Amino acid sequence: MSQNQNLNRIPWVIKYxxxxxxxxxxxxxxxxxxxxxxxxWPNTQKKALLLYGPPGCGKTxxxxxxxxxxxxxxxxxxxxxxxxKEDIERIALRASTAQSLFSSGKNKIVLLDxxxxxxAKEDAGALDAIKHLIEVARIPIIMTANNPWDQKLRPxxxxxxxxQFKKLGKRDLMKLLMHVCSSENLKCDEDALDYIIERAEGDxxxxxxxxxxxxxxxxxxxxERAKTLLRPRDKERDPFETLRTIFSxxxxxxxxxxxxxxxxxxxxxxxxxEENIPLQYTNQNDIAKAYEFLSKADVYLGRIVRSGDWDxxxxxxxxxxxxxxxxxxNNPKDKFKWVKYNFPQRxxxxxxxxxxxxxxxxxxxxxxxxxHVSTSIAKNDVIPILRAIFSSNPEYAARIALALGxxxxxxxxxxxxxxxxxxxxxxxxxxxxxKEARARLEETIHREKNKKEKPKHEEKKEKRDLLSFSKKS
Ligand SMILES: Nc1ncnc2c1ncn2[C@@H]1O[C@H](COP(=O)(O)OP(=O)(O)OP(=O)(O)O)[C@@H](O)[C@H]1O
Numbered sequence: 001m002s003q004n005q006n007l008n009r010i011p012w013v014i015k016y017x018x019x020x021x022x023x024x025x026x027x028x029x030x031x032x033x034x035x036x037x038x039x040x041w042p043n044t045q046k047k048a049l050l051l052y053g054p055p056g057c058g059k060t061x062x063x064x065x066x067x068x069x070x071x072x073x074x075x076x077x078x079x080x081x082x083x084x085k086e087d088i089e090r091i092a093l094r095a096s097t098a099q100s101l102f103s104s105g106k107n108k109i110v111l112l113d114x115x116x117x118x119x120a121k122e123d124a125g126a127l128d129a130i131k132h133l134i135e136v137a138r139i140p141i142i143m144t145a146n147n148p149w150d151q152k153l154r155p156x157x158x159x160x161x162x163x164q165f166k167k168l169g170k171r172d173l174m175k176l177l178m179h180v181c182s183s184e185n186l187k188c189d190e191d192a193l194d195y196i197i198e199r200a201e202g203d204x205x206x207x208x209x210x211x212x213x214x215x216x217x218x219x220x221x222x223x224e225r226a227k228t229l230l231r232p233r234d235k236e237r238d239p240f241e242t243l244r245t246i247f248s249x250x251x252x253x254x255x256x257x258x259x260x261x262x263x264x265x266x267x268x269x270x271x272x273x274e275e276n277i278p279l280q281y282t283n284q285n286d287i288a289k290a291y292e293f294l295s296k297a298d299v300y301l302g303r304i305v306r307s308g309d310w311d312x313x314x315x316x317x318x319x320x321x322x323x324x325x326x327x328x329x330n331n332p333k334d335k336f337k338w339v340k341y342n343f344p345q346r347x348x349x350x351x352x353x354x355x356x357x358x359x360x361x362x363x364x365x366x367x368x369x370x371x372h373v374s375t376s377i378a379k380n381d382v383i384p385i386l387r388a389i390f391s392s393n394p395e396y397a398a399r400i401a402l403a404l405g406x407x408x409x410x411x412x413x414x415x416x417x418x419x420x421x422x423x424x425x426x427x428x429x430x431x432x433x434x435k436e437a438r439a440r441l442e443e444t445i446h447r448e449k450n451k452k453e454k455p456k457h458e459e460k461k462e463k464r465d466l467l468s469f470s471k472k473s
Contacts, residue, residue: 011250012212013205016180018065024058025204026172033163034062038070041140046161048134048141050115052148053165056205059144062165063111076111078253108139116145116153117260127152134159167202170194176204177211187220195226237262239272240341246273247280248335252322259321266313269320270298271344277324279339283331293323356413363410370404383414390414390422398425402433 018024021031030051037044051059060076067074110133118126134141134156141160145153148162168176174193181188192214200207214229215221237245242262249255259269277290300316303309328335360379367378367386390397390411397418401411408423415422 011209011254012180012184012216013208016176016183016208018058018061020069021062021065024062024065025176026168027058027062027165030163030165031062033161034066037161037163038066038140042138044161046159047137048143048156048160050143050145050148050153050156050160050162051165052145052162054167054202055146056200056203056207057165057168058204059165060111060113063109063142063144067109071107073108074111075108076113078113078117110137110139110141112141112143114145115143115156116147116150118152127155131155131159168204169202170197173197173200173202173204173207177207180208180211181215181221184215185219186215188215189220189222192221192223192226195223196221196230199230239264239268242269243272243276243280243341246321246324247328247339249322249325252318252325255321255325256317259317266301266317266320268347270294270301271346272341273320273324274346275344276339276341279341280337281328281331281334283328283334286328286330286334289329290324290327293319293327297323359409359413363406363413366404366406366410386414387416391416391418394418394421395425397422398429401426402429 021035024031030053034049034051037049051062053059064074064076066072112130115127115130130143143156143160147153148164174197177188177193177196180186181193188211193211196207196210196214199210210226210230211221214226218225237258239262242258242264245258246255249258259266262269264272273290273294277294278287281287281290297316297319300312300319304312304316325335360383361375363383364375364378367373367382368375371378371382373382386397386400389400397411397415400406401414401422406414408426411422411426412419
């Protein structure tokens with residue numbers, strides 16, 4: 001498959017998502033509850049539904065299938081879209097005006113995906129707005145979440161019926177994968193599918209994505225290729241994988257998801273992108289566009305710091321993820337190019353600078369104790385003098401270093417280009433000093449030993465003298 005085709009590919013999780021309720025595999029109990037609730041709506045006990053269960057088990061798929069099969073229009077929003085209270089209020093307003101909602105002639109459903117993705121601090125107000133939306137809406141509101149026990153979701157319990165979705169079993173996943181294999185005309189080894197299913201841990205999205213990664217364009221799925229192409233699945237993606245996912249994303253949500261699943265936070269991601277954009281993209285205009293998005297993202301981050309307005313975070317993240325993914329307009333092939341990413345130089349420099357600062361502070365402390373000045377005088381006045389001495393007279397510098405008890409790292413800080421010469425003197429003198437100290441120690445031990453033995457000696461001599469004296473007398 002050429003890379004251009006690759007760019008236009010449809011993710012199989014979208015291509016094969018259930019169109020009808022029956023296509024949703026093995027969630028019979030949940031399906032029955034949800035359909036029952038729909039039948040009764042608006043005369044249901046609770047006005048909203050919250051579908052919960054592990055990732056990729058069919059929560060969103062079921063709502064989409066219902067909408068598709070029964071002719072509802074779906075107003076779908078993800079946690080990152082309804083972070084802002086105003087977004088929810090906007091829907092609430094529309095939801096409370098029946099006319100505008102039913103004007104298209106189609107009934108509507110509002111689907112708020114991943115409500116547990118609302119962060120308690122950053123998205124304060126969003127949950128109140130959701131509650132308000134449920135209260136005023138004249139259309140079904142359905143939410144999804146992974147963790148129903150999340151404290152944040154507590155207030156929703158009074159308003160929404162909670163419906164459990166089960167983790168999909170191996171047999172369910174096998175059925176789904178076999179269906180994709182036959183629709184794609186893929187020859188699939190069963191042990192390769194077993195391997196993919198094992199890794200997926202009940203997550204159909206993960207399994208289908210892996211199958212696509214291993215099989216698309218190859219015509220077959222073998223265990224060997226699966227093992228080569230699929231890296232062990234970490235709970236969190238490392239920075240390299242995060243970058244790869246963002247650059248190669250064909251959809252905004254894929255790029256945004258990459259940050260949710262990453263070990264990086266948005267500040268670190270900014271530095272990683274800054275370093276690696278010119279490695280991934282080669283076209284000058286694409287690079288310029290990507291940096292433009294990144295600098296706008298940075299402007300928003302700056303505003304958040306100044307104003308404390310966390311609503312801006314979602315804009316910044318969109319620019320850093322989806323923005324970067326769409327920047328490769330002129331040379332879209334670059335998106336899929338394998339690149340060896342660099343660790344951000346700025347991060348390296350910052351950590352080196354911190355190390356240098358720590359060493360300088362230690363030197364200042366030693367000087368201040370030895371010559372009785374404050375550490376700030378040591379830093380600002382004495383260290384520059386030492387630097388001058390160290391750069392002009394290596395031998396003398398080594399003696400000072402030994403007298404002050406500086407370590408080799410401290411010498412490196414003061415030495416400049418004379419580092420090697422000073423350290424060589426330093427080691428030579430240090431060895432001589434240690435030898436001398438050892439000799440002195442041995443001498444002292446010897447002396448002490450003699451001191452202890454002398455009295456016995458003398459005692460015997462005294463005895464002998466006394467005996468000979470008594471004999472004589
Ligand atoms: N029970 C299922 N039957 C058929 N396909 C499924 C099922 N569960 C998941 N899938 C497949 O996995 C993809 C992702 O599923 P879906 O979006 O419904 O997961 P989810 O439970 O809402 O997960 P999340 O909590 O991560 O949003 C779907 O597009 C579909 O292809």
